[in-house]
Amino acid sequence: xxxxxxxxxxxxxxxxxxxxxxxxxxxxxxxxxxxxxxxxxxxxxxxxxxxxxxxxxxxxxxxxxxxxxxxxxxxxxxxxxxxxxxxxxxxxxxxxxxxxxxxxxxxxxxxxxxxxxxxxxxxxxxxxxxxxxxxxxxxxxxxxxxxxxxxxxxxxxxxxxxxxxxxxxxxxxxxxxxxxxxxxxxxxxxxxxxxxxxxxxxxxxxxxxxxxxxxxxxxxxxxxxxxxxxxxxxxxxxxxxxxxxxxxxxxxxxxxxxxxxxxxxxxxxxxxxxxxxxxxxxxxxxxxxxxxxxxxxxxxxxxxxxxxxxxxxxxxxxxxxxxxxxxxxxxxxxxxxxxxxxxxxxxxxxxxxxxxxxxxxxxxxxxxxxxxxxxxxxxxxxxxxxxxxxxxxxxxxxxxxxxxxxxxxxxxxxxxxxxxxxxxxxxxxxxxxxxxxxxxxxxxxxxxxxxxxxxxxxxxxxxxxxxxxxxxxxxxxxxxxxxxxxxxxxxxxxxxxxxxxxxxxxxxxxxxxxxxxxxxxxxxxxxxxxxxxxxxxxxxxxxxxxxxxxxxxxxxxxxxxxxxxxxxxxxxxxxxxxxxx
Numbered sequence: 001x002x003x004x005x006x007x008x009x010x011x012x013x014x015x016x017x018x019x020x021x022x023x024x025x026x027x028x029x030x031x032x033x034x035x036x037x038x039x040x041x042x043x044x045x046x047x048x049x050x051x052x053x054x055x056x057x058x059x060x061x062x063x064x065x066x067x068x069x070x071x072x073x074x075x076x077x078x079x080x081x082x083x084x085x086x087x088x089x090x091x092x093x094x095x096x097x098x099x100x101x102x103x104x105x106x107x108x109x110x111x112x113x114x115x116x117x118x119x120x121x122x123x124x125x126x127x128x129x130x131x132x133x134x135x136x137x138x139x140x141x142x143x144x145x146x147x148x149x150x151x152x153x154x155x156x157x158x159x160x161x162x163x164x165x166x167x168x169x170x171x172x173x174x175x176x177x178x179x180x181x182x183x184x185x186x187x188x189x190x191x192x193x194x195x196x197x198x199x200x201x202x203x204x205x206x207x208x209x210x211x212x213x214x215x216x217x218x219x220x221x222x223x224x225x226x227x228x229x230x231x232x233x234x235x236x237x238x239x240x241x242x243x244x245x246x247x248x249x250x251x252x253x254x255x256x257x258x259x260x261x262x263x264x265x266x267x268x269x270x271x272x273x274x275x276x277x278x279x280x281x282x283x284x285x286x287x288x289x290x291x292x293x294x295x296x297x298x299x300x301x302x303x304x305x306x307x308x309x310x311x312x313x314x315x316x317x318x319x320x321x322x323x324x325x326x327x328x329x330x331x332x333x334x335x336x337x338x339x340x341x342x343x344x345x346x347x348x349x350x351x352x353x354x355x356x357x358x359x360x361x362x363x364x365x366x367x368x369x370x371x372x373x374x375x376x377x378x379x380x381x382x383x384x385x386x387x388x389x390x391x392x393x394x395x396x397x398x399x400x401x402x403x404x405x406x407x408x409x410x411x412x413x414x415x416x417x418x419x420x421x422x423x424x425x426x427x428x429x430x431x432x433x434x435x436x437x438x439x440x441x442x443x444x445x446x447x448x449x450x451x452x453x454x455x456x457x458x459x460x461x462x463x464x465x466x467x468x469x470x471x472x473x474x475x476x477x478x479x480x481x482x483x484x485x486x487x488x489x490x491x492x493x494x495x496x497x498x499x500x501x502x503x504x505x506x507x508x509x510x511x512x513x514x515x516x517x518x519x520x521x522x523x524x525x526x527x528x529x530x531x532x533x534x535x536x537x538x539x540x541x542x543x544x545x546x547x548x549x550x551x552x553x554x555x556x557x558x559x560x561x562x563x564x565x566x567x568x569x570x571x572x573x574x575x576x577x578x579x580x581x
Contacts (some may be wrong), residue, residue, distance in 0.1 A: 001336075001430050006471055008326075009519065010237065010502070012407045018148075030576065032051050033051040033052060033067050034051070034052055034053070034054070034064065035049055035050070035051055036049060036050055036051075036052055036064070036121055036123075036148055037049050037136075037147070037148055038050055038121075038123055038154065039132060039154075039464070041084070041121065042125050042126060042129050042132055043124070043125060043126070044124040044125055044126055044342070045124065046275035048146070048165075048450060049066070050066050050067070050123060051066070051069070052065055052066050052067055052072065052122075052123070053065060053067055055070075055081075055082070055085060055122075056082070056085045056086060056089055057089075058090070058092065058093045058117075058576035059088035059093045059117075060092060060093045060097045060116075060117055060118060061089055061092045061117055061118045061119075061120055062115075062117045062118070062119050062120065062276075063085050063088075063089065063095075063120050063122065064119065064120070064121045064122065065085075065121075065122045065123075065157065066121075066122065066123045066124060066157065067114050069122075069123075069124055069157055072138070072488045080161070081160065083165075084160045084161060084163060085122075085160065087163055088163065088166060088167060088170065091167045091170075092118075092167075092170060092174075093164075095167075095207050095208065096167070096170060096171045096174060096207050097174070097208075099206055099207045099208075100171065100174055100175060100203055100206065100207065101178065101258050103206060103262055103263050103266065104178045104179070104182065104199070104263065104266035104267070105178060105181070105182045105263075105266060105267055106176060106178065106181065106182075107151055107177045107178045107180075107181050108138065108151055108177075108180070108181040108185060109151070109175070110129055111138075111150070111471040112137075112138055112139070112140070112148055112149050112151070113150045113151065115151075118151055118152065118153070118174065118177065119148075119150045119151065119152035120152065120153055120154075120155055120170065121152060121153075121154050121155070122155050122156075122157040122160060122375050123154055123155075123157060124157055124158070125154075125156040125157075125158070127158075127277065128240075129156055129326060130155070130156055130159060130165070130166075130168075130172070131153060131154055131155040131156060131169040131170070131172070131173045131179060132153070132154050132173065132246050133152075133153050133154070133173045133176035133180075134148075134154075135149050135180055135184065136148075136512060137151070137152050138151065138180055138184075138185070139351060142405065146280065151177055152177075153170065153173035153174065153176070153177060154173075154484070155169055155170060155173070156169070161516075162215070164209060164212065164215060164216060164217075165215065165216070165217060167209050168209045168210070168216065168217035170265075171203040171204045171206075171207050171209060172200040172201065172203055172204060173200070173459035174203070174209070175199050175200040175203040175266075176200055178266070179191060179196055179199065179200075179266065182266055182267050183266075183269075183271070186306065187269040188532070189269050189270075190271075190273060191271045191272070191275075192234070192236075192271050192272040193234060193236045194234055194236045194242070194246050194272070195265075195271055195272045195275065197236075197242070197243065197246050198246040198253075199250070199262065199265060199266060200249040200252075201221065201243065201246055201247035201250050201251075201252040202247075202251060202254050202262065204216075204217050204218070205251065205254060205317070206254070206259065206262075206360065207217060207507075210317075210319060211319075211539065213319040213324065213359075213537075216319075218247070218251070218319060218320075220246050220485075221243060221248065222223065222244075222247075222248065222249035222320070222324055222325055224240045224241055224242075224243060224244030225241070225244030225245055225247065225248045225325075225509070226244075226325070226327070226328065227240075227241065227244070228244065229244075229245070229300065229328070229350055229352075230349055230350055231244065231245045231349070232245075232347070232348060232349040233245055233246065233249065233348040233349065234272075234346075234347060234348050234454070235291075235346055235349075235432060242474075243285040247514040248300065248325070249293075249296055251315065251317060251320060252292075252295075252296045252299060253292070254321040255315050255316040255320075256312075256316075257279070257283065257285075257316055258556070261279050261280075261283060264278065264279035264282055265279050266285075271555055273289040275382075276289045276292065279288050280292070290382070290427045293425070293427070294382060294384055294398075294423075295312055295313065295423060297350045297352075297384070297423050297425060298313050298384055298386065298396055298423065299312075299313045299314060299315065300325065300327050300350070301327050301352055301386060301421060301423070301580060302314070302386065302394055302396075303315060303320070303321065303322050303325060303326075304322075304393060304477075304567075305565065305567035306393050306493035306494060306567045307393050307394055307395070307396060308395070308396070309391070310470050310565055310567055311565050311566055311567065313396065313449060314566065315569075316556075316566045317539070318534070318537075318538075318539050319539075325351065338439070338440070338441070338442040338532070339355075339439075339441045339442070340438065340439070340440045340441075341353075341438065342436060342437075342438045342440070343424075343436070343437060343438075344434040344435060344436045344437070345385070345424060345425075345426045345428070345434055345435060345437065346426060346432075346433075346434045346435075347426045347427065347428050347430060347433075347435075348425075348426070348427065349381075349423075349425075349426065349434075350423070350425075350523075351423065351424060352421055352422075353421065353422050353423075353424075353439070354419060354421045354424055355369065355371075355416065355419065355420045355421075355422075355441055356419045356420075357413055357416065357419075358414065358418075359414060359418050360414055360415060361391060362415075362416065363412060363414075363415040363416075364414050365445050366382075366443035366444060367411060367412050367413055367414060367415055367443075367445075368411055368413065368443065368444040368445065368446060368447055369408075369409070369410040369411075369413035369417070369420055369441070369443060370407060370408065370409055370441065370442050370443070370444050371385075371407065371408040371420075371422065371439060371441045372405075372406075372407050372438075372439065372440040373399065373405065373406050373407075373408070373422075373424065373437065373438075373439055373473045374404065374405045374437065374438050374439075375399075375404035375405075375435060375436070375437045376435075376436045376437065376438065378404065379404075379426060379428040379430065379433050379435045380426070380427050380428045381401060381421060381424060381425065381427065381437065382398065382401070382424075382425045382427055383397075383398065383399040383401060383406060383408075383422065383423070383424055383425070384396060384397065384398045384422075384425070385397050385398075385399065385408060385420060385421060385422040385423065386420070386421045386423075387410055387417055387419075387420055387564035388417065388418055388419035388420070388421075389416055389417055389418070390415075390417070390418055391475075393440075393493065404437075408422075409444075409447045411447070413443070419525065422439070424437055424439075435510050446577070469531050474491060474517060474523075475491075475520070476491065476492065476493065477490060477491060477492070478490070478491045478515075478517055479491075479499075479511060479515055479516045479517065480496065480516065480517045480518075480523075480524065481516055481517075481518060481519070481524075482518075482519060482520065482521045482523075482524040483518055483520060483521065485521075485524075488505070489518055489524070489527070490511075490570075491527060492530070492567075492568075492570060493567055494526075494527060494528055494567075495527060495528050495529070495530040495567065496524070496527035496528070496530065497529075497530050497531065497533075497570050498529070498531075499511075500544075500546065500548065501548075503579065504576055504579065507575040507576050507579070508573065508576075520527070528568070530568040530569075530570060531543050531544045531545070532544075532553070532564055532568050532569050533550070533569065533570045533571070533572045533576075533577075534569055534570075534571055534572070535571075535572060535573075535574065535577040536571050536572075536573065536574075540552060540553075541553045541559060541564075542580075543562070543571055544580055548579065548580055548581060549580055549581045550577075550580035550581070
């Protein structure tokens with residue numbers, strides 16, 4: 001049952017005399033004002049308590065609004081407020097509640113107030129604060145004198161008109177309500193702050209509130225992450241950059257391990273890295289948190305599903321493609337000279353250092369890039385690095401460290417290799433102490449015979465990187481066909497997609513018949529066929545048949561079962577999308 005609560009006099013104003021109107025305007029509302037404790041640290045006016053009235057009651061949620069704010073609204077603004085709150089209530093009842101309780105478990109219900117409905121208090125807050133949850137409200141006043149004795153969250157009234165954003169804030173805070181019940185109350189443990197916030201940051205995506213990227217919470221978090229990508233994961237200070245890094249890491253976990261993974265995270269008595277390790281083990285994964293964090297640090301650099309091993313170093317969410325999530329660098333160094341640096345890094349902090357050199361037509365004598373790495377203190381480091389060839393996909397390596405020292409050698413720097421990025425990671429358990437490391441980069445003509453070389457991740461290799469590409473003359477997005485064959489394909493990494501008709505070809509102004517490259521049948525066969533597409537700005541993926549029909553692939557499980565990978569998905573325009581039946 002949905003109850004809509006209004007002051008009745010607004011409806012009947014035109015039916016009474018002016019004198020009686022004055023009397024009616026002083027009648028108490030149908031629900032009397034309630035006093036609520038609020039957090040002065042977040043409150044716009046630094047108040048510790050306010051009066052508020054219940055404005056709307058849905059199936060799963062009740063909304064209260066600050067009286068002093070409500071009294072400032074005129075008729076139109078009040079009507080708009082009612083509509084916005086009703087829309088938010090519907091989103092919670094039909095979208096947020098069911099999804100998050102299915103994944104994370106139930107909140108305490110009927111709870112400390114013996115009311116199965118969540119209380120949402122809309123109140124004026126400081127700029128930039130979307131909302132908050134107080135554990136005090138779950139306790140009796142004898143244990144918490146400022147308890148409101150409700151399962152409740154607080155939302156900033158200033159965002160109520162931004163329906164997508166405020167719904168995301170509600171989803172975020174509701175995860176905290178669930179988390180309190182599942183962890184604090186039932187298991188007597190308290191999640192680490194960064195970990196709890198990470199779960200809440202993924203909640204809006206889980207319930208579909210980030211599908212429209214523009215003005216979404218996800219867009220905000222990506223921007224905050226890119227402003228300070230090197231924010232230490234575990235050093236929580238409540239800054240926007242803290243939220244940025246846990247959000248982008250959480251999105252990677254959700255993309256790669258799914259909702260079942262988050263169910264384990266939300267209900268295990270363990271927390272933080274231990275909870276993630278347990279979830280990985282329960283799902284039969286070989287990797288541990290240290291591996292996941294390393295893969296994520298590489299992902300925010302590359303975000304490319306075609307890098308070997310495929311579908312590891314990328315986001316599957318189309319809103320987190322390189323169009324939106326493209327990393328900058330701590331330092332860019334032109335490696336024409338020797339470069340030495342001393343830096344410090346917190347545990348579980350991402351840092352990316354890029355070395356680049358202009359390409360020459362002839363291999364220079366000093367083509368060997370050498371990097372010496374040394375950590376000055378005995379803490380655990382790992383050193384992945386990425387080599388960017390002139391053509392083809394980047395290659396990922398992890399250096400072998402002995403006593404926290406190593407040397408990296410890469411041939412053909414400035415000839416076949418244009419860039420090298422190192423990602424030193426402090427993976428120690430000392431959470432709040434940065435550790436010092438040094439790097440010394442220079443060029444050499446040869447590699448010592450006794451050099452211990454690094455191995456590409458998951459790929460045994462006996463020598464330094466050797467770059468292999470399908471065809472050095474064929475670029476991404478090229479049109480190709482085999483000799484003697486009329487079928488034309490468009491390339492994407494190691495994949496090719498058949499352009500089935502002249503009509504489709506003509507739907508793209510940049511595709512020209514004179515640009516078709518004729519290749520041998522052997523070359524064509526090296527490219528894997530792909531028939532999976534998606535329309536721009538739509539995450540739904542379809543398979544296309546030879547009779548010009550498209551079939552929606554409804555779930556990730558179905559997608560995987562059909563043998564597809566996300567690197568195979570081609571983005572098509574609206575005309576082609578509508579061309580298929």
